[in-house]
Amino acid sequence: LIPLLRTQFFIVMGLVDAIPMIAVGLGLYVMFAVA
Template sequence: MGLALIAVAMLIGFGALATAIGFAMLGSQLLESSARQPEMAPMLQTKMFLVAGLLDAIPMIGVGIAMYILFVIVPGLA
C-alpha cells in the first residue's frame, strides 16, 4: 500500500515537472522566434497556445491515472 502512494506522488510530481520544463522551452522558443521575425508573432502565438493546450493534457492524464490508483487499486489491497 505504501509503494502505491509513493507511485501516485511520483506520477503527479514528475508530470508537473515535465510540464513546467515543456512550458519553459515553449515560451523561450516563442520569444526567440518572435524576435527574429516580428511579423510572424501572431501566427506563432496561435500555434503556441495550441501546443500549450496539448502539453497541459499530459499532467491531467497523470492525475487521472493517479486517482485511479489511489481510489480503486489501493482500497483493493487492504
C-alpha cells in the same frame, strides 16, 4: 495511490522544467516572425 501521485509529480516537474525552454522558443519565434 503513491504511484499516481509520483506520476503526477513527475509530469508537473517536467512541465515546470519545460516552461523556460518554451518561453525561449516562443520568444525566438515571435522575434523572427515579426522581423
